[in-house]
Amino acid sequence: MSGQATTEIERGLEGVVIGKSAITFIDGQEGILRYRGIDIKELAEKSTYEEVVYLLWNGKLPTQRELADFKRNLAKHRALPREVRSLLKTMPKAANPMDVARTAASFIATYPAKKAETFEGANRRKARELTATLPTIVAGFQRIRKGKTLVNPNPRMDHAASFLYGFFGKKPDEVARRAFDTISILYADHEMNASTFAAVVTTSTLADLGGAVTSAIAALAGPLHGGSNRRVMEMLEKIGSLDRVHQYVEDELSAGHRIMGFGHRIYHTFDPRAVILKDVADDLTKRSGQRKWLDIALRLEEDIWEKRHLRPNIEFYAAVVLNELGIPKDLMPAVFACNRVAGWIAHIYEQYADNRIIRPLTEYVGPSATPYVPIEQRS
Ligand SMILES: CC(C)(COP(=O)(O)OP(=O)(O)OC[C@H]1O[C@@H](n2cnc3c(N)ncnc32)[C@H](O)[C@@H]1OP(=O)(O)O)[C@@H](O)C(=O)NCCC(=O)NCCS
DSSP, X not given: OXXXXXXXXXXXXXXXOOOOOSSEEEETTTTEEEETTEEHHHHHHHOOHHHHHHHHHHSSOOOHXXXXXXXXXXXXXXXXXXXXXXXXXXXXXXXXXXXXXXXXXHHHTTSOOOTTOOHHHHHXXXXXXXXXXXXXXXXXXXXXXXXXXXXXXXXXXXXHHHHHHHHHSSOOOHHHHHHHHHHHHHHSOOSSOHHHHHHHHHHTTTOOHHHHHHHHHHHHTSTTTTTHHHHHHHHHHHHOSGGGHHXXXXXXXXXXXXXXXXXXXXXXXXXXXXXXXXXXXXXXXXXXXXXXXXXXXXXXXXXXXXXXXXXBOHHHHHHHHHHHTTOOGGGHHHHHHHHHHHHHHHHHHHHHHTOOOOOOOOOOOSOOSOOXXXXXXXX
């Protein structure tokens, strides 16, 4: 007997509440998302990524002084240690950037605790290191694989400017910086999604924060989760023109395929993040004068709604925004990771503060007691 059998199984843990959390509130019927009680629309409009990270980790918005200290602290960790630079250079150029981010995060977590540092102190340090360096890692890997030299972070730049600077090697304009800041805020947390759950499960064994973040990046990579922004852009390119949207939808749905960037476990109405990103995409395309991908996306949204009553999720317009910003498709999931790290860490802190090992059950459906057959007697 492996344990007491469960009577009801919720596939994919749908609707199962696994704990209490004071971090993020979602009302999937009304399309409401709040971080620490503050509506995502207000945060996207008025705050910055650093303010949001502070809010998620500390449960309150920072004062001017607290924010200045926090930003300084993050900026201090942005430059890559020599060993991480070497590690990035040894990675295959064809590596999936998510795998690179996961490996580098795990590598950073190997730095031993400093003298007299407590487990909690080491975790707080790792939290800042990972949050600050993951964007530099992702941007830096792009430069390395393109044969370009790494850019040293400018400590006066914020998270968004620093990422784009590390990626393109020149200071971004304000429209691009603000767009990246907004997408970073929207990606920062989303309650108990699959990658956050992976982080929380790892934390519940009292493993260290670096290990928990590494598990989360692995879980985020799949196409049903953070890997879908890339698949959305691949799909838009495959469709290629407005007149082909209708046929594409017909073909994919009749073949029983999923349309990437549509549907959500929690939202049964608009995903408020998709609504915000649609406007950001519109702003960016006004600037570039290139509406092709946005127009295809808008037509696709109409078509899928008509045929399946499914709404776009964050990844749908995130792909359009990231593409407008010049981020290549295969790097899009890694951009998600280097922003979601903020939310993972908030949930990791919450789990450490009130921990019990997470150890659910499965209902055993395999063979009953079976004798061991020696190898020479097996047919
Ligand atoms: C997000 C997602 C994984 C949620 O999955 P879920 O909560 O398990 O939902 P289900 O897989 O049970 O889907 C419910 C129904 O909607 C359909 N559906 C859900 N998403 C769909 C999509 N993107 N395209 C076509 N049909 C979809 C399913 O086929 C299913 O239909 P059925 O009841 O007739 O079988 C799912 O919507 C999906 O695969 N979306 C595409 C990937 C994506 O965009 N992921 C990013 C999430 S932020």
